Amino acid sequence: METSKKRESSISSFDRSKSYWNEAIPQTSPFPTLAENLETDVVIIGGGLAGVSTAYCLSKAGKKIVLVEDGNIGSGETGHTTAHLVTALDDRFTHFVKLFGKEDTRLILQSHQAAIDFVEKTVKEEKIDCQFSRLPGFLFRHPSDDKEVLTDEFDAATEAGLELKILDRIPGMMNNQEACLEFPDQAQFHPLLYLHGLCKAIEKQGGKIYTNTHAAIINADGIITEDGWIIKADDIVVATNSPVNDLVTIHLKQNAFRTYVIAGPVEKDSVPHALWWDTGDHDVNKDFPPYHYVRLFPFNDESDLLISGGEDHPTGDLPKEDHNEATRFQRLESWTREHFPLKEITYHWSGQVMEPVDSLAFIGKNPMDKENVYIITGDSGTGMTHCTIGGLLICDLIMGIDNPWERIYRPSRMTFSSSPVFFRSLMRGIKGLLTATPGDDRVKELEAVNPGEGKICQIDGHRCGVYNDPHGAMNIVSAKCTHLGAALHWNDAEKSWDCPWHGSRFAPDGQVINGPANRNLPLYTLSDEIPLERKGE
Numbered sequence: 001m002e003t004s005k006k007r008e009s010s011i012s013s014f015d016r017s018k019s020y021w022n023e024a025i026p027q028t029s030p031f032p033t034l035a036e037n038l039e040t041d042v043v044i045i046g047g048g049l050a051g052v053s054t055a056y057c058l059s060k061a062g063k064k065i066v067l068v069e070d071g072n073i074g075s076g077e078t079g080h081t082t083a084h085l086v087t088a089l090d091d092r093f094t095h096f097v098k099l100f101g102k103e104d105t106r107l108i109l110q111s112h113q114a115a116i117d118f119v120e121k122t123v124k125e126e127k128i129d130c131q132f133s134r135l136p137g138f139l140f141r142h143p144s145d146d147k148e149v150l151t152d153e154f155d156a157a158t159e160a161g162l163e164l165k166i167l168d169r170i171p172g173m174m175n176n177q178e179a180c181l182e183f184p185d186q187a188q189f190h191p192l193l194y195l196h197g198l199c200k201a202i203e204k205q206g207g208k209i210y211t212n213t214h215a216a217i218i219n220a221d222g223i224i225t226e227d228g229w230i231i232k233a234d235d236i237v238v239a240t241n242s243p244v245n246d247l248v249t250i251h252l253k254q255n256a257f258r259t260y261v262i263a264g265p266v267e268k269d270s271v272p273h274a275l276w277w278d279t280g281d282h283d284v285n286k287d288f289p290p291y292h293y294v295r296l297f298p299f300n301d302e303s304d305l306l307i308s309g310g311e312d313h314p315t316g317d318l319p320k321e322d323h324n325e326a327t328r329f330q331r332l333e334s335w336t337r338e339h340f341p342l343k344e345i346t347y348h349w350s351g352q353v354m355e356p357v358d359s360l361a362f363i364g365k366n367p368m369d370k371e372n373v374y375i376i377t378g379d380s381g382t383g384m385t386h387c388t389i390g391g392l393l394i395c396d397l398i399m400g401i402d403n404p405w406e407r408i409y410r411p412s413r414m415t416f417s418s419s420p421v422f423f424r425s426l427m428r429g430i431k432g433l434l435t436a437t438p439g440d441d442r443v444k445e446l447e448a449v450n451p452g453e454g455k456i457c458q459i460d461g462h463r464c465g466v467y468n469d470p471h472g473a474m475n476i477v478s479a480k481c482t483h484l485g486a487a488l489h490w491n492d493a494e495k496s497w498d499c500p501w502h503g504s505r506f507a508p509d510g511q512v513i514n515g516p517a518n519r520n521l522p523l524y525t526l527s528d529e530i531p532l533e534r535k536g537e
């Protein structure tokens with residue numbers, strides 16, 4: 001069976017872009033790899049904020065828990081976020097009121113408020129030094145958006161229970177002549193320091209954490225790891241950003257997006273500590289306008305670090321050809337320099353956002369599965385609060401405690417995608433498969449891939465993804481996603497094979513980086529034999 005076992009990559013240049021947050025944590029995992037069979041009350045798969053929050057809440061409530069993570073704690077999307085903790089929901093209150101009505105919008109708002117309060121309280125109780133702070137957030141109109149967007153949002157957010165202000169100018173920004181909305185009591189922290197603080201508390205509470213431990217099989221009895229170890233559990237929680245245990249259902253209800261981040265120093269105290277968000281560039285994409293989000297982090301005695309993110313697009317699919325992945329960083333830099341006195345860029349990274357079609361996370365029992373299997377997914381760009389809500393809600397569900405959020409976040413709610421992004425991505429994945437023509441000249445095909453490039457090639461009738469590393473070594477993988485078989489797209493900025501259907505991503509040597517795929521791409525050797533020979537694991 002082709003698996004997702006870690007591969008000894010020959011690709012020296014492949015290293016997932018590291019975020020600023022990664023620098024503050026141990027480079028080698030302080031947690032062991034699982035090497036025995038276990039029995040427990042709850043097994044949690046995924047060591048990001050959703051999984052770790054769930055493990056913390058359940059172990060605090062007295063449950064025996066085991067958490068497994070196939071990389072290191074926070075090495076997935078939690079380590080690639082910008083960590084805004086907000087009630088200024090980025091899908092906008094106007095949208096929520098239209099879709100869910102006033103009462104449920106209030107409930108949604110209360111859940112995000114409760115999540116921020118929970119983080120604040122936990123930081124104090126567990127004495128976690130993660131620079132948590134409350135601060136205001138400012139929402140301003142992108143010039144391509146409707147004139148009324150802010151007043152409409154003011155009305156809808158006020159009705160939902162928030163106390164906002166309309167300001168004439170945008171505090172802290174250059175070119176600040178526009179009005180903006182001020183959202184009070186937002187928050188920020190260092191996500192990985194918070195996560196590691198929670199892990200310490202989990203261990204103190206008797207919980208067990210294993211890293212570099214891949215759950216190859218997940219079912220209602222527990223998990224079996226890649227190395228064959230079994231964890232039996234009464235309840236199973238899958239918190240893997242995109243649920244790797246679900247083949248179809250949830251993936252018809254959400255779309256994956258790439259989002260980009262740059263960071264660099266600004267003179268200390270030249271910009272006030274706050275959060276900023278614009279309403280997105282409607283000229284680039286009317287359906288999902290790429291927006292921008294900015295925050296600061298204390299850096300050193302002379303500087304603060306300005307962290308600017310945005311320029312999102314559907315994973316594996318770009319709305320315009322001249323806006324490819326690499327140009328997103330350039331566009332983000334130009335936008336940031338127009339608005340903030342950024343000196344230089346010292347960090348850049350990108351992350352994945354799972355966007356549910358109705359903008360609300362899926363938290364609860366996994367649809368069409370046994371009653372004891374739970375999922376947390378669909379961060380919707382407000383991952384810090386959605387993941388924390390996930391931990392609180394799943395804990396209540398497993399402990400048998402009524403929770404008013406259960407109904408609104410229930411994963412089985414009827415919300416199937418009819419969005420233009422869904423259909424574009426579907427067509428893109430199919431088109432790639434249909435354009436394959438067998439029998440092309442392998443020598444010619446491979447010669448066309450320059451060092452540092454990745455391309456789709458036809459080799460001996462196989463549709464392959466070929467990456468020529470900077471040292472001239474060819475890495476040849478199947479270009480068919482191991483989730484449901486869509487045609488993969490080469491992402492030159494991240495040096496990865498990305499799937500337009502549900503957002504799975506693979507390293508150049510085929511190792512899975514993002515689910516829902518849970519298996520590596522077949523890796524081929526280039527020998528004289530035809531067809532290509534598959535490399536053993």
Ligand code: FES
Nearest residue numbers: 481483484499502
């Ligand atoms: Fe579903 Fe690729 S992620 S087919």
